[in-house]
Amino acid sequence: MNVSVNVNGQQREDDVEPRLLLVHYLRDVLGLTGTNVGCDTSSCGACSVHLDGEAVKSCTVLAVMADGRSVTTIEGLAPSADEMHPMQRAFQENHGLQCGFCTPGMVMAATSLLREIPDPTEQQVREGLEGNLCRCTGYHNIVQAVLAAAKSGGAQ
Amino acid sequence: MAHARITSIDATDAAQAPGVVGVFTLADVGLPAVPGIILLNQDVKRAPLADDVVRFVGEPIVAIVTEERYQGEDAAELVFVDYEPLPVVVDPEQALKDEVVLHEVAGTNVVMRLGEPPDEHLFDGCDVVVTERIVNQRIGIAPLEVRSAAAAWDGERLTVWQATQMPQASRDAFQAMLGLEPGQVHLIAPDVGGGFGAKTGVSGEELVMAWLARHLDRPMRWLENRTENMLAMGHGRAQIQRVTIGGTRDGQLQAYRLEIIADSGAYAGFGGMLAFMTRMMAPGVYAIPKVESTSVSVVTNTTPTVAYRGAGRPEAAAAIERAIDLYAAEIGVDPVEVRRKNLVANDAFPYTNAAGTTYDSGDYQRALDLVVEAADYQALRAEQQRRRASNDVHQLGIGVAVYVEVTGGPYAGNEVAKIEITPDGGAKVYTGTSPHGQGHVTAWSMLASEELGIPMDRIEVIHGDTDLVPVGGGTAGSRSLQLGGAAVHQASLELVELARKRAAEELEANPDDIVLDKIDGRFHVAGTPAVGKTWAELAIVEPMTVESTFQAASSTFPFGAHIAVVDVDTETGKVTVERLIAVDDAGRILNPLIVEGQRHGGLAQGIAQALCEEIVYDEDGNLLTSNLADFTFISAAELPSFELVPMETPTTANPLGAKGIGESGTIGATPAVQNAVVDALSHLGIRHIDMPTTPQRVWGAIQGAVR
Numbered sequence: 001m002n003v004s005v006n007v008n009g010q011q012r013e014d015d016v017e018p019r020l021l022l023v024h025y026l027r028d029v030l031g032l033t034g035t036n037v038g039c040d041t042s043s044c045g046a047c048s049v050h051l052d053g054e055a056v057k058s059c060t061v062l063a064v065m066a067d068g069r070s071v072t073t074i075e076g077l078a079p080s081a082d083e084m085h086p087m088q089r090a091f092q093e094n095h096g097l098q099c100g101f102c103t104p105g106m107v108m109a110a111t112s113l114l115r116e117i118p119d120p121t122e123q124q125v126r127e128g129l130e131g132n133l134c135r136c137t138g139y140h141n142i143v144q145a146v147l148a149a150a151k152s153g154g155a156q
Numbered sequence: 157m158a159h160a161r162i163t164s165i166d167a168t169d170a171a172q173a174p175g176v177v178g179v180f181t182l183a184d185v186g187l188p189a190v191p192g193i194i195l196l197n198q199d200v201k202r203a204p205l206a207d208d209v210v211r212f213v214g215e216p217i218v219a220i221v222t223e224e225r226y227q228g229e230d231a232a233e234l235v236f237v238d239y240e241p242l243p244v245v246v247d248p249e250q251a252l253k254d255e256v257v258l259h260e261v262a263g264t265n266v267v268m269r270l271g272e273p274p275d276e277h278l279f280d281g282c283d284v285v286v287t288e289r290i291v292n293q294r295i296g297i298a299p300l301e302v303r304s305a306a307a308a309w310d311g312e313r314l315t316v317w318q319a320t321q322m323p324q325a326s327r328d329a330f331q332a333m334l335g336l337e338p339g340q341v342h343l344i345a346p347d348v349g350g351g352f353g354a355k356t357g358v359s360g361e362e363l364v365m366a367w368l369a370r371h372l373d374r375p376m377r378w379l380e381n382r383t384e385n386m387l388a389m390g391h392g393r394a395q396i397q398r399v400t401i402g403g404t405r406d407g408q409l410q411a412y413r414l415e416i417i418a419d420s421g422a423y424a425g426f427g428g429m430l431a432f433m434t435r436m437m438a439p440g441v442y443a444i445p446k447v448e449s450t451s452v453s454v455v456t457n458t459t460p461t462v463a464y465r466g467a468g469r470p471e472a473a474a475a476i477e478r479a480i481d482l483y484a485a486e487i488g489v490d491p492v493e494v495r496r497k498n499l500v501a502n503d504a505f506p507y508t509n510a511a512g513t514t515y516d517s518g519d520y521q522r523a524l525d526l527v528v529e530a531a532d533y534q535a536l537r538a539e540q541q542r543r544r545a546s547n548d549v550h551q552l553g554i555g556v557a558v559y560v561e562v563t564g565g566p567y568a569g570n571e572v573a574k575i576e577i578t579p580d581g582g583a584k585v586y587t588g589t590s591p592h593g594q595g596h597v598t599a600w601s602m603l604a605s606e607e608l609g610i611p612m613d614r615i616e617v618i619h620g621d622t623d624l625v626p627v628g629g630g631t632a633g634s635r636s637l638q639l640g641g642a643a644v645h646q647a648s649l650e651l652v653e654l655a656r657k658r659a660a661e662e663l664e665a666n667p668d669d670i671v672l673d674k675i676d677g678r679f680h681v682a683g684t685p686a687v688g689k690t691w692a693e694l695a696i697v698e699p700m701t702v703e704s705t706f707q708a709a710s711s712t713f714p715f716g717a718h719i720a721v722v723d724v725d726t727e728t729g730k731v732t733v734e735r736l737i738a739v740d741d742a743g744r745i746l747n748p749l750i751v752e753g754q755r756h757g758g759l760a761q762g763i764a765q766a767l768c769e770e771i772v773y774d775e776d777g778n779l780l781t782s783n784l785a786d787f788t789f790i791s792a793a794e795l796p797s798f799e800l801v802p803m804e805t806p807t808t809a810n811p812l813g814a815k816g817i818g819e820s821g822t823i824g825a826t827p828a829v830q831n832a833v834v835d836a837l838s839h840l841g842i843r844h845i846d847m848p849t850t851p852q853r854v855w856g857a858i859q860g861a862v863r
Contacts, residue, residue, distance in 0.1 A: 038300045039785075040381050095750070098753055099300070099350040099592050126795070129792045130793040138760030143797065
């Protein structure tokens with residue numbers, strides 16, 4: 001099937017298998033390997049991307065479902081090649097990552113969360129990120145990073 | 157099929173499926189057994205693909221090579237295996253009876269026994285003796301990145317990219333199992349998405365992949381999915397313990413016995429070995445005159461067990477800390493007071509415990525004092541009394557644990573570092589450790605910069621490529637800073653010495669008079685800074701490289717004290733961890749941010765074991781928690797922010813004064829939370845609840861107590 005998807009501001013046209021998952025389209029067809037796969041049950045959120053501006057788990061979306069829509073991945077989040085997005089900067093400054101595998105999904109989910117709740121409480125951050133798992137950080141510094149990003153305009 | 161004889165494998169349809177390059181069985185590949193990082197018992201070897209018997213669900217039987225992954229999943233559905241079912245044994249206590257034997261050659265399921273026969277007089281003279289059976293449950297390790305590897309041959313040389321904690325050991329394992337010569341294998345560990353002890357050794361899947369890459373003469377990759385990971389990578393913990401503890405009525409401990417049944421899973425790898433570490437640390441932080449521990453490791457029709465963050469030491473701490481609380485409850489003395497009374501004295505170090513393990517340095521009393529103060533323990537007890545008196549639905553539990561563990565390996569270890577000055581005056585640091593989130597690039601740059609006076613951003617840290625770093629022990633067992641970091645420190649000092657000699661020649665001065673100005677990385681004669689030589693100027697004369705092996709004086713023994721505060725909803729059994737206050741003393745701290753991060757991660761995993769995580773099998777050996785929907789991997793919503801209290805007691809085992817911090821969190825937090833849950837309900841007469849303390853289990857305990 002043909003799909004036409006705007007990915008990180010670029011229009012992409014591809015012929016894909018109907019069963020191809022969006023995450024595999026991004027990784028294997030487009031080579032955007034910043035989006036990771038950590039499970040096969042939509043539990044871990046490592047594959048979170050924005051679909052029309054809202055966080056989705058791209059392992060639970062078929063590539064064909066993205067037809068005519070726009071996708072933002074971690075590669076497309078920063079305003080430019082030498083400037084980080086406020087959420088990325090907050091993760092760096094707060095040591096919000098260790099192995100880094102969950103980080104792209106965590107950052108995408110967190111930016112989406114702040115669009116919904118621009119000034120969240122700690123508990124709202126914890127509950128808002130319940131669908132994004134991390135094995136390294138114990139979430140402590142991830143939560144701190146998101147709270148810090150909220151204060152520095154991470155919702156943009 | 158958790159246990160069955162394979163009578164036939166029909167891969168005819170699979171071989172003709174779209175995209176299939178080939179389907180291979182053990183007979184096709186003819187590869188030797190895969191020992192893992194340790195083979196505990198020569199009679200219990202594991203073939204890289206199933207031989208004629210499968211012994212756990214998740215054991216690979218055929219390897220299918222396809223052009224694309226989806227084709228492989230389709231083709232796997234077309235492989236028809238006929239089995240003759242064999243009786244299944246999942247429970248290690250049942251396995252001990254040898255009614256079902258997994259490995260005919262061995263003739264028994266027991267793969268290792270440690271310890272002396274019991275002393276029947278061990279508890280003679282004790283006023284009080286308490287005993288309990290404790291299950292230290294099997295846990296999913298679940299690094300967020302599953303296992304993955306790729307292989308490519310260039311003539312007679314094999315390059316393997318593997319998600320591993322130990323690249324050099326993996327290189328050697330590939331070389332040995334493929335019958336290759338030294339130099340024929342190049343192993344690269346790229347960025348690795350978490351390990352936690354499980355990404356060590358070479359699996360059958362990876363070995364077969366490397367063989368197939370040569371056989372088919374094309375590059376090959378293998379990436380498991382999460383279900384395969386949960387089934388096959390390995391699980392942690394999995395001990396059944398019996399603790400027996402005795403002492404006086406006023407709280408003086410006299411004797412302790414720990415009996416361990418360790419579940420090795422279907423084969424005898426590292427998991428069966430962990431009881432050795434548990435026994436080393438059996439008495440923990442307490443000066444108990446008589447201590448006895450025994451272990452028996454058995455195979456069962458389950459996924460093999462492996463190291464998991466803490467690897468044997470959390471099991472020791474969980475047992476003794478639960479035992480202390482059982483004893484405290486029995487004599488009616490506050491658990492903090494019982495601990496205080498029995499801690500190893502501050503002036504006793506180096507201290508050899510009753511299991512024969514020598515602790516390098518410690519101050520357990522102060523760790524306990526600090527955590528009690530930070531938690532405001534008396535106020536918590538008052539709040540608990542208030543809730544009890546008002547018969548509140550939400551009861552408060554306060555759990556205490558004081559721990560000591562061993563890092564850097566059970567025996568004194570070593571590690572290699574090489575530092576090279578680049579022509580532009582920067583430095584390349586080559587390390588035998590292999591980080592996957594532990595921040596070695598930052599920390600090793602700090603260490604080198606500190607001695608060399610070269611800015612951190614001009615230092616490149618190189619790891620995980622066996623052509624660039626041929627010797628190394630990798631990253632595991634909280635070894636990296638105290639061994640690998642110490643090696644970088646030592647090599648830096650040696651490089652400065654070399655540079656001073658060269659600068660002396662260049663400046664026609666006595667080397668003893670040459671000093672390094674660390675602000676601008678420049679050597680000059682003391683007192684005459686105007687004339688000097690920079691690193692770059694010295695490196696132009698002749699390349700400057702130092703390679704150094706650091707040998708530690710001993711293992712190190714980090715310690716600490718944790719207090720957990722939990723809310724137990726007595727109507728539903730739901731436990732909420734409200735606070736976790738932690739003192740973790742890992743010697744001198746190099747980078748506080750990294751150390752805090754390590755503590756946070758360990759605490760979360762420690763709490764997870766006490767609260768919610770468990771690997772569950774049905775009686776036929778089917779894994780019921782085979783994905784992250786069924787395995788209750790802890791999330792941000794179940795955790796509080798952690799309250800960390802700093803404490804630093806240096807070790808003399810290395811010049812940095814550092815001990816390992818990677819695993820501490822899992823060692824203190826687990827018993828602190830479990831003790832807190834039991835403490836919340838102790839007024840009902842409840843003395844023990846096994847982990848994980850799920851609502852169902854806690855509610856059941858409350859119902860049993862009320863009746």
